[in-house]
Amino acid sequence: MILGRLASARNAALLAVLGLGLASVPLWAPRFWIYVATQALIFAVFAMSLDLLLGYAGLPSLGHAAFYGVGAYACALLALRQVDGLFPLLLVGGAAAAIVAIPIGALSLRTSGVYFLMLTLAFAQMLWGLAVNWVSLTRGTDGLIGIPRPTLVGLDALEISLYERGAFFVLCLVVAVLTFAVLQILARSPFGKTLEGIRENETRMRALGVPTFRYRLAAFVVAAAIAGVAGSLAAMSNGYATPDLLYWTASGFGLVAVVVGGTRSLIGPVLGAFVVLVAQLGLSTYVDRWELILGALFIAFVLFVPGGLVGLVRRT
Amino acid sequence: MEVSASGLTVRFGALAALNHVDLEVAAGERRAVIGPNGAGKTTLLNAIAGELRPTEGSIRLGGRDATRLPAWRRARLGLGRTFQRSTLFSQLTVAENVALAVRARDRKGWRFWPVRDRPLEDEVARRLAAGGIAHLADRQAARLGHGERRILEVELALAASPSALLLDEPMAGLSGDERRTTLERLGALPDDVTVVIVEHDLDAVFALAKRITVLDHGVKIADGTPTEVRANARVQEVYLGAI
Numbered sequence: 320m321i322l323g324r325l326a327s328a329r330n331a332a333l334l335a336v337l338g339l340g341l342a343s344v345p346l347w348a349p350r351f352w353i354y355v356a357t358q359a360l361i362f363a364v365f366a367m368s369l370d371l372l373l374g375y376a377g378l379p380s381l382g383h384a385a386f387y388g389v390g391a392y393a394c395a396l397l398a399l400r401q402v403d404g405l406f407p408l409l410l411v412g413g414a415a416a417a418i419v420a421i422p423i424g425a426l427s428l429r430t431s432g433v434y435f436l437m438l439t440l441a442f443a444q445m446l447w448g449l450a451v452n453w454v455s456l457t458r459g460t461d462g463l464i465g466i467p468r469p470t471l472v473g474l475d476a477l478e479i480s481l482y483e484r485g486a487f488f489v490l491c492l493v494v495a496v497l498t499f500a501v502l503q504i505l506a507r508s509p510f511g512k513t514l515e516g517i518r519e520n521e522t523r524m525r526a527l528g529v530p531t532f533r534y535r536l537a538a539f540v541v542a543a544a545i546a547g548v549a550g551s552l553a554a555m556s557n558g559y560a561t562p563d564l565l566y567w568t569a570s571g572f573g574l575v576a577v578v579v580g581g582t583r584s585l586i587g588p589v590l591g592a593f594v595v596l597v598a599q600l601g602l603s604t605y606v607d608r609w610e611l612i613l614g615a616l617f618i619a620f621v622l623f624v625p626g627g628l629v630g631l632v633r634r635t
Numbered sequence: 636m637e638v639s640a641s642g643l644t645v646r647f648g649a650l651a652a653l654n655h656v657d658l659e660v661a662a663g664e665r666r667a668v669i670g671p672n673g674a675g676k677t678t679l680l681n682a683i684a685g686e687l688r689p690t691e692g693s694i695r696l697g698g699r700d701a702t703r704l705p706a707w708r709r710a711r712l713g714l715g716r717t718f719q720r721s722t723l724f725s726q727l728t729v730a731e732n733v734a735l736a737v738r739a740r741d742r743k744g745w746r747f748w749p750v751r752d753r754p755l756e757d758e759v760a761r762r763l764a765a766g767g768i769a770h771l772a773d774r775q776a777a778r779l780g781h782g783e784r785r786i787l788e789v790e791l792a793l794a795a796s797p798s799a800l801l802l803d804e805p806m807a808g809l810s811g812d813e814r815r816t817t818l819e820r821l822g823a824l825p826d827d828v829t830v831v832i833v834e835h836d837l838d839a840v841f842a843l844a845k846r847i848t849v850l851d852h853g854v855k856i857a858d859g860t861p862t863e864v865r866a867n868a869r870v871q872e873v874y875l876g877a878i
Contacts, residue, residue, distance in 0.1 A: 386848075416811065505747055505748075508746055508747050508749050509738055509743050509745075510746060510747050512731075512734075513738065513744035515727070516727075519724035519727060522686065522722055523720075523722045523723070523724065523791065524707075524735075524739065525685075525706040525707045525737035526686075526716050526718075527707075527710055527715075527736050527795050528710030528712055528739050528740065528742075528795065529710075529739045530707050531707065
């Protein structure tokens, strides 16, 4: 009991330090690093949603980027049709991803383990193929470009816009904090605990009268919706949506972030997302083969640090 | 709840693990299913519970045809079960294990924010005390000893408040004290609860069941009171007089 309270106090402290540290980034960091941190936060939202699947529900998806990409394209298509407004653009990404996730989840969840991994990968690659080939809608490999960032209703009178230094970063930080809170609440709810039971022992849960498939599908759709919101943010942030967003390597980087950071903690995937993004955008300016370094790091964590970065902090 | 199977056949390739087995267990009856290893006892329970699709035959629960129902639907009709190999939530504590079973019974899983559920906590505490494992409440299931796992296995099934209960060797490997507790727990089940118990411990079988079904090589070879079963020539042959 006391140990538990100490641990949660330490977690809260860790969170506060992390949050304040991040919030101060626009005040002191050079533009490039604000950009890196923004990308990392978007990626963190994506990684947290993947942790709901991998960590809490025990579903190793290798196709989660499909929903990130669907969210980005949905946001882009709407924004390019002159729809303005932050909430509609964020929500359309989440909604589109959730709708696409229903059939994909319903089919993939009939399997488990490595078969689930392969099926999610296959569906994601199909959607990637669609993004490449449905040129009239997606403009193929060129992607949709020139996506405007939405105006902030009310704040635009004060001449605050998402193009200003740090403003978009703050938006991403707010979405990341909300995602963290929502997933934390979900994980501790009866729904989250049931999901945990299914992960630990599906046979027993069925024998207790739990329709395990429905719970897994619900988790799959919720995770997809959050990934879709992250996709919306990515489209707004970069101003473009390209098929790369859906490619399987994006799903793979998500898994790297979750495993390096530590599953079932939500904070772990956030840390992992920063590691991956700093490696990607930071290292790549100095080293050509940055993926090699990231890969080595991933292998090292899988072998020697099964609890991830969060596990390291907890152990000390 | 009445449990019945008719013409039940389960084939794994060329092997018939069950071959046209009929079983009629009335509501409130306590029935033991015995037989040598490989007789098809666990297969029978798995088919009744819905973990396994029978090749032929049908299953009725409380008068309803359940042959095509998935396992979770049968559980919701009131069918509970234990497993031969302990099937627990190993990363969770003993209390959390039982809480999951109670929550599943009450269908309280579709709530998306944390709730303090006093009645549930009280019931879990009561059940742990009754099962003699209150002192293990905060122990991770993976760290339990063998006997403790078997007891938790039975408690999980009981926590679902089943109206029919399938028990797969609940006594296997228990110490003397643990055996007595488990027998008491099972003896204290309400009279209208149907029990089908697969067990090698014949003392426990005779203590609990008034009727016995004997399986051998997937075929039912005897069915009746302990005296009738003991007198049966084929049973004596299979058990070499050990019964």
